Amino acid sequence: MFALRTGQDDRAGARFAGVGPVAALRERMVLPKWLRRPARLLKRLNDGEIAPPPYAATMLTVGFFAITGVYGAYVGGRMPDYAQAVTARTGFAVDEVRVIGHQHTSEIDILDQLGLDGWTSLIGFNAETARERVASLPWVEVASVRKVYPDEIEVQIKEREPFAIWQRGSELSVIEENGRVIAPFAGGALSGLPQVIGLGADRDAAGFIAKMAKHPEVASRVRAYVRVAERRWDLKLNNGMTVKLPEYGEEEAIVSLIAFDKQGGLLSRDVSAVDMRIPDRLVLQLTPDAMERRTAELDAQAKARKKAGKRT
Structure with a gap:
């Protein structure tokens, strides 16, 4: 038994005699599949079966520094800038x-x-x-x-769709139909938008302007819509006249205004203000020139009556 075991050990020693440790290790273990191809490539390089390409060392050095640079950019948080620079320079x-x-x-x-x-x-x-x-x-x-x-x-x-120009004090803003401010008014093509003035005008303008659109005879003459105390509207006309509308029944007042204009050309006369706030009453305020002319007329009539009285 002892001789037999010894003989087997001698044969095993003869089998590995003169073989290096790497080769012996290869005989005793099986590499994973993913390592077999790289291992065979390294063996062929080691045995001289594959000749390295020219400038291989230079390329490996360049590759090493490139990888080092990329890693440094990643660690330093500069990877996006690095990627931008590389891709921008590649078209x-x-x-x-x-x-x-x-x-x-x-x-x-x-x-x-x-x-x-x-x-x-x-x-x-x-x-x-x-x-x-x-x-x-x-x-x-x-x-x-x-x-x-x-x-x-x-x-x-x-x-966004511009709807009107809203004035608060000296500040002018372009607003949407819902009253939201878009941007400061800078003139130009937007000058033709309706102008609304006063606190609350931004919020209430859309509904009131929609009512006015039903009466183009007046709406076409309006230069600005003025919100007064957030309760009622004044109309500033192109000729400088102001029409003071009541808090309630504004459409009825507008219809009456149109009727007065058709009958006597009210909107074209020398009137600075038409006050319609009192039901069933129209109050007119003359312009300064019209007031001066009216005063002169009254004086002339008084003088004429005085002379007529002396004659009698």
Whole structure:
């Protein structure tokens, strides 16, 4: 028994005699499948069966420093900037911005909100963040920002609808029909909008202007609608006349005003104010020139009566 075991041990020793430790290890274990191909490649390189390509050492060095740089950018939080720089220089730099649907919004303001610079990459550009910034502009109601590869950004907006110019003190603002302020009034094409003045005019203007639209004979002459004490309206006409409407029954008062104008041309006379606040009564205030002429007429009539009395 002892001799037999010894013989077996001798044969095992003969089997591994002259074999290196790596080879012996390979004989005794089986590598996982994913390591077999790299192991065979390393063995062939070690045995000289595969010759390394020219400048392999240089390429490995460059690759090592590139990986080190990428890792450093990742650790330092500069990976987005690194990706932007690389992709921008490989043909994906934003070269064109197309804006659709803007009328009152400046293209310069839109470009500022996009946050572009000379080397912004379309790949790293965050379209949703840019859309939120564009949507925050005063005139913009809805915005969409789309990337069009390889180098274009498309911005499409829907603007708010201007309804009137609201005056509070010396401040002028463009408002929507619901009274929401859009932006400060800057003149230009919006000058033709209705002007509403006073506290509460922004909130109540839409309903009242809708009533006035039924009476174009007066509405076409109105320069401004003035909200008085948040209770009633005054009409400022183009010729400088003021029509003071009552708190209740404003439409009936307007109908009466139209009738008076048809009968005697009231809205074209030298009258500075028409007061309709008292039911069943119309109070007229003459302009300074008309008042002077009226005073002169009354004086002339008084003198004429005086002379007539002396003769008798």
